[in-house]
Amino acid sequence: MAVTLDPQLLEILACPSPDHAPLTPGTQDDPAADALTCTSCGRTYPVRDGIPVLLLDEATPPTDGERDSRDEPSSDGA
Numbered sequence: 001m002a003v004t005l006d007p008q009l010l011e012i013l014a015c016p017s018p019d020h021a022p023l024t025p026g027t028q029d030d031p032a033a034d035a036l037t038c039t040s041c042g043r044t045y046p047v048r049d050g051i052p053v054l055l056l057d058e059a060t061p062p063t064d065g066e067r068d069s070r071d072e073p074s075s076d077g078a
């Protein structure tokens, strides 16, 4: 199911990272995903029960190989 968010709400929502860029429904790979993707940094934020979780801790970093493939995938260790 695609995210069905009020367009006005989407205009208000912004990426919590310093870019504060607008968000677009879905992900780069799946426009129908329950998620919001930042149009600037490419982070993907989950939408739970119709509520966007705009937390950097919850964000999924953009997949490499799309735009800037220079970034080495950072190790997910502690």
Ligand SMILES: [Zn+2]
Pocket (backbone or CB within 6 Å): 015, 016, 017, 019, 020, 021, 038, 039, 040, 041, 042, 043
């Ligand atoms: Zn962003």
